[in-house]
């Protein structure tokens with residue numbers, strides 16, 4: 001991209017200064033995560049400080065796992081088909097953050113697509129959302145880091161502090177989320193320098209990390225305990241598999257989504273190349289999740305099994321087999337797959 005973030009920041013600031021009335025509408029992607037919500041809220045709060053009307057346009061209210069962020073309700077607009085014309089009428093600028101594609105905006109996509117002026121800030125290398133002003137940096141660990149650079153430039157130009165404790169904390173949530181608490185390969189020295197400045201501005205590293213990564217519930221811990229104690233290893237410990245039945249969900253009182261993460265725990269066993277968690281859904285359909293290490297292509301294996309995914313994470317389903325037979329089939333096919341590689 002030819003434009004530097006400095007130029008982008010200046011051009012966006014000029015555009016925003018030129019707005020005398022109307023709302024700056026900020027679009028995160030649907031099923032918000034810490035990075036897009038943190039970025040969107042930090043931007044809205046900063047724009048409000050600059051005297052602008054700014055709202056975060058979302059599909060749903062804040063999901064339970066991000067409620068610790070205490071997002072002020074008055075900066076949110078829940079978008080649906082009915083209120084789209086009304087929102088469009090008061091819209092001055094549409095600002096998409098962390099959205100790799102328009103379809104990820106859910107019901108808000110129409111409102112974005114019809115905007116007169118569109119601005120895009122993103123860190124997805126394949127970003128396909130169109131904007132009149134756009135900055136995409138696929139090397140940035142999070143979108144929050146890019147917004148930090150924009151806000152820093154605005155602070156210098158305007159001579160005011162935009163990143164107070166609340167804004168700094170929102171950006172920190174974004175960085176911690178997408179960098180895996182500063183542990184993924186995308187974490188760079190600049191990530192840590194930005195985090196250091198945000199910490200000096202009052203961002204709470206420890207509380208965020210707990211809520212984002214460690215907080216759990218009794219039902220979830222009991223479900224993990226059951227699933228892990230039933231785990232079986234095959235092929236000299238290279239394949240690990242366990243199941244989650246509806247009965248286990250009921251017995252433990254585990255909430256929806258509580259099974260997430262078990263498949264990663266199995267993969268992390270030192271001898272394991274591929275791990276599987278087979279889940280019985282409410283409608284009786286079986287679903288297998290797969291995680292692998294280098295040397296076992298999860299995408300290729302899932303394709304063989306009628307599913308799909310990425311090299312290290314994939315999934316596939318089964319409609320007419322009981323859960324134990326399906327698990328036997330997976331072990332047999334995965335062992336053959338390992339031996340042929």
Ligand SMILES: [Mn+2]
Nearest residue numbers: 035098143178
């Ligand atoms: Mn992101």
